[in-house]
Amino acid sequence: MRTVKVIGVGMGNPRHLTQQAVDALRSVDVFFVLEKGSAADELVELRRDLCSAVIGTGDYRFVTVPDPPRDRSTTAYAQAVQDWTAARSHVLLDTMEAHLEPGQTAGILAWGDPAFYDSTLRVLDTARTTGHLEIEVVPGISSIQMLAAAHRISLTRVGRPLQVTTGRRLAEEGIPSGCHDVVVMLDGHCSFQHVDPDGVHIYWGADLGGPDQAIVSGELGEVADAILARRAEIRSRRGWVMDTYLLRQDIPHR
Numbered sequence: 510m511r512t513v514k515v516i517g518v519g520m521g522n523p524r525h526l527t528q529q530a531v532d533a534l535r536s537v538d539v540f541f542v543l544e545k546g547s548a549a550d551e552l553v554e555l556r557r558d559l560c561s562a563v564i565g566t567g568d569y570r571f572v573t574v575p576d577p578p579r580d581r582s583t584t585a586y587a588q589a590v591q592d593w594t595a596a597r598s599h600v601l602l603d604t605m606e607a608h609l610e611p612g613q614t615a616g617i618l619a620w621g622d623p624a625f626y627d628s629t630l631r632v633l634d635t636a637r638t639t640g641h642l643e644i645e646v647v648p649g650i651s652s653i654q655m656l657a658a659a660h661r662i663s664l665t666r667v668g669r670p671l672q673v674t675t676g677r678r679l680a681e682e683g684i685p686s687g688c689h690d691v692v693v694m695l696d697g698h699c700s701f702q703h704v705d706p707d708g709v710h711i712y713w714g715a716d717l718g719g720p721d722q723a724i725v726s727g728e729l730g731e732v733a734d735a736i737l738a739r740r741a742e743i744r745s746r747r748g749w750v751m752d753t754y755l756l757r758q759d760i761p762h763r
């Protein structure tokens with residue numbers, strides 16, 4: 510039996526690691542990294558830097574796994590993601606089979622926390638169900654928590670629900686009815702522009718916890734342009750930007 514540790518590593522800063530994550534990193538023999546051949550590979554470099562900062566030159570290896578291409582031409586989004594997950598699963602498991610001795614421990618570093626919009630656990634699901642691998646998860650600090658801390662706010666109001674969604678869904682469906690607090694991730698198109706700004710406050714953060722951290726908050730109608738400008742500026746300087754935001758709607762009095 511081989512063990513795979515899926516370790517949440519926060520936003521790439523060693524100070525975001527929990528002690529449990531540090532212990533897990535030090536126990537890994539081989540780290541497996543899906544390489545996309547794009548700007549996202551800068552995050553792969555950050556993961557390597559993190560390991561050398563925490564473990565030093567210990568007795569561990571990095572094995573890169575070429576990430577299979579995803580069909581972005583289709584409108585059948587869910588099916589395309591399912592096919593892509595299956596392809597990634599095969600490649601990852603084959604690579605692990607080739608590089609991991611029985612009894613050794615594999616590590617996969619998940620950005621933030623693996624519980625939020627991270628495919629690692631889905632990709633490993635096949636192995637989990639066939640019983641070939643023992644899987645352990647170490648939680649990390651998510652961009653969601655970084656956002657709340659940067660703005661010094663609680664994401665939940667007394668007795669109220671919080672919804673976490675994607676930019677794509679926000680653009681298609683707007684703020685879900687009955688939910689007045691929505692965290693939006695994976696939004697390459699600034700979907701907040703399509704939301705009726707009346708009574709909506711936004712708490713926005715980009716590169717949270719990183720060297721380019723930027724935050725803006727205010728009435729959506731008043732600060733949307735400032736967010737667009739700030740986002741565009743980071744993107745043009747670095748080539749990419751990751752941002753997360755909370756939309757908080759006034760709750761009508763009954």
Ligand SMILES: C[S@@+](CC[C@H](N)C(=O)[O-])C[C@H]1O[C@@H](n2cnc3c(N)ncnc32)[C@H](O)[C@@H]1O
Nearest residue numbers: 621622625626651652694695716717751752753
């Ligand atoms: C694939 S998801 C991974 C989320 C990650 N598992 C987490 O817990 O934060 C990528 C999305 O996370 C958010 N994100 C990741 N890193 C971020 C950062 N440093 N600052 C702001 N948002 C970030 C963005 O919404 C981005 O589109």
